[in-house]
Amino acid sequence: MLDDIARLRRFNRAVTREVGALDTSFLGRGRPLGAARVLQLVRPEGTDVAVIRDTLDLDSGLMSRFLRSLEREGLIATATDPGDRRRRIARLTEAGRQEMAAYDHIGRDRAARLVARAGSRSTEVLAAMDLIATLLNRDHLTVRPADPDSPEVQSCWQAYFDELLVRVPAARSGTFTLPEPGAPAYRPPQGRCLVAWSDDLPVGCVALRPLDTATAEVKRLWVHDSARGQGLARRLMQTIEDEARDMGLHLLKLDTNSALSEALALYRATGWHETAPYTGAPADVWLEKRL
Amino acid sequence: MLDDIARLRRFNRAVTREVGALDTSFLGRGRPLGAARVLQLVRPEGTDVAVIRDTLDLDSGLMSRFLRSLEREGLIATATDPGDRRRRIARLTEAGRQEMAAYDHIGRDRAARLVARAGSRSTEVLAAMDLIATLLNRDHLTVRPADPDSPEVQSCWQAYFDELLVRVPAARSGTFTLPEPGAPAYRPPQGRCLVAWSDDLPVGCVALRPLDTATAEVKRLWVHDSARGQGLARRLMQTIEDEARDMGLHLLKLDTNSALSEALALYRATGWHETAPYTGAPADVWLEKRL
DNA sequence: TGATTTGCCTGACATTAGTCCGATAAATGG
DNA sequence: CCATTTATCGGACTAATGTCAGGCAAATCA
Known part of the structure; x- marks a missing residue:
């Protein structure tokens, strides 16, 4: 019998491959992964730049450059936080919303294919995913x-x-x-x-x-x-x-x-x-x- | 109720974070990810270089540079395949075996922590991982x-x-x-x-x-x-x-x-x-x- | 108030990954 | 035998990422 650790590592390998494929599929929209990942976290109402930096664990310099590049593309707009004027808030422009919708579509597409692939066991697979995601998010x-x-x-x-x-x-x-x-x-x-x-x-x-x-x-x-x-x-x-x-x-x-x-x-x-x-x-x- | 796709994407986000942490932990041993991934595939008895290139889908030039770098570190040794002298075979040196053992230890450690974290539900979590891994590997x-x-x-x-x-x-x-x-x-x-x-x-x-x-x-x-x-x-x-x-x-x-x-x-x-x-x-x- | 800290920005630079091309040597196929 | 294909290698180059230091303005603290 394979021991627990070996089973977990098999899971890791399988999921790493999948995540890698997901990442590269996001590259399909002519934007480097870093900028795309930042864009994913900018909400239409506006998101604190520090929050994004924190969740992606980015260097402040790198973060700043991603923001400038997204700004140049016209996808986001930044403004200083009125509460603390050192901080900045990034929000999606209309073009940004459209771009996000396109990313969303890619993600939903892949997800739908995977659910379909699970066939008769999709309920079970989704419950398994819930369990693991909750554990990892604990x-x-x-x-x-x-x-x-x-x-x-x-x-x-x-x-x-x-x-x-x-x-x-x-x-x-x-x-x-x-x-x-x-x-x-x-x-x-x-x-x-x-x-x-x-x-x-x-x-x-x-x-x-x-x-x-x-x-x-x-x-x-x-x-x-x-x-x-x-x-x-x-x-x-x-x-x-x-x-x-x-x-x-x-x-x-x-x-x-x-x-x-x-x-x-x-x-x-x-x-x-x-x-x-x-x-x-x-x-x-x-x-x-x-x- | 969240729909299936949203549940799957939550799973994706959770494991992406986890996989990202795994990647950087490979960097924890002072070696870029690419070279580390190649090293993982070199077996002590020797592995055909073309097989590694194929599984990782690497450019031949890049592959060659990874091999040279690992060779300079003294972790692997390469020799021409006696059967087809265009091909090369890479095998782990003693130092390479030790390095691999260290990587293995990192992986087992992380895995053991996660299993421990699942506590009373570890059996269920492992079954869930088996189900998902088998689906992805189908x-x-x-x-x-x-x-x-x-x-x-x-x-x-x-x-x-x-x-x-x-x-x-x-x-x-x-x-x-x-x-x-x-x-x-x-x-x-x-x-x-x-x-x-x-x-x-x-x-x-x-x-x-x-x-x-x-x-x-x-x-x-x-x-x-x-x-x-x-x-x-x-x-x-x-x-x-x-x-x-x-x-x-x-x-x-x-x-x-x-x-x-x-x-x-x-x-x-x-x-x-x-x-x-x-x-x-x-x-x-x-x-x-x-x- | 003045010193210190914080958040962001920019420039300079290093590292890593990935691509393209030509060279070389060996195998393959007439 | 020669032309072609295959596997590897190394150089040149680009793109992306990551790191560091210094600067600036706002906030915080003593």
Whole structure:
């Protein structure tokens, strides 16, 4: 049997070849790779030059020259950051947007071919890619507030409900309704809604909804399959509890189901205690935590 | 929900960053990437220079300069191929072997760290990597004869048996014994043993064992989980049947179990027909094919 | 306020990668 | 045998990348 290391290195070889091919295919638009990579990171609304430099790990001189060259091509425009006038902000021009669309097309094309090649196993392959990408991105996981009506939150909640239906049979008789668009329940100032991002994939969420002036309820803690086993749920709970403290709340409650054993173990391990039932089925466990 | 293409591109970004770090780690030993890549392909016993040039797709001038530079460093020695004195053969010197060991150490180190980082999910992550690597390597899958006593064949057969035990409960009462080392059953001239390779991972096997002068039995058709759904089993069967024809055989037999439905479907779709039972449990289907 | 730090820019320079061409020697094919 | 092809080599050249130092203006800190 090949050992783990050998398997990983085989993966590395295969992926290196693929990435190399992707890089050279970007060269097809008559622009050196360095400049192309910078262009990829300039957003239409504008991106901080230092951020680009940092993510690509470029020398400031080299970075500057890439910017000048893209500027000469008319693809980007730079302006000084009004907040800190040493810094510069680069944004895409209309021509730049068109050029980016062309790059995007190349990328989507290659990606679509690969998905097609996976044939009947494409679902499995994509899940495998999610798992690996989340692992590689692990140090870059960020938790940010989100709008409850945004597509990312909706997709997280949908995933949460779908899983609940699988794991808690009793939930099938209930009905889940997403809050009405614009409803204030999960929005500041009374509520909160957090999403954890791995690059551009939402991999977790948690929400807070007011019960009364000093009490709120934690709802919809969910972690994407690819991100489990990395302590993300704990981090989300920690963040939402900190938020609650900052909001001046004194007591948090939540309801859950005993079938969700990992979640329950997490709650019990982080200071949550049994409390009186305050909701009905499918919940069968009610917890509270004093802040 | 993010669409498939977006998920794949997130994967691409994540591994591109990782691969970039790998590239610079090669530079960590004070040698440009090009020369390092050439060095990786020089085997201690000697490698044909044209083969290296071909796999890396290098210009002959560039290749020549890499060789000179590695020679100046004392890592390789080149000699003319006695068979064709236009060609050259490069082989590692003792210093080269040590240098390669150092590169190997860097690679193993990085790999081990990543496996460790996956923590409780490392098994899953490695399976995901196998799946993706096999998909990316798909066009490079090769089927080659193998020695039945070799570790790769042993590992394939072990995997075959393990899976049989899971899928055919009746098999548990039987005992599986690997043929004795050196036994002639699966070796030419009477028998055959084939292994399918994806890079350095054995992803499939099939064997042929003589029954009498005109008849042989196909045994141990197995495909690695990561390589299923790509027609590899069909290709292995095709190859072994061609071999049997070349050996002058007129009839092939095999026994299997009805629980192995995909295999059975493949046999039935490729000209195999029911025949009289010639073995006992756990087999419950017996097929033959006239060549 | 003045010294120091930070972020960006430019010029000078080195290294690496990649291409093209001609030379050479060996093999191949009539 | 001679013409052609093949494999390698080295020189000339270009493009791209990477490195370093100095300059400048804005921000920060004591």
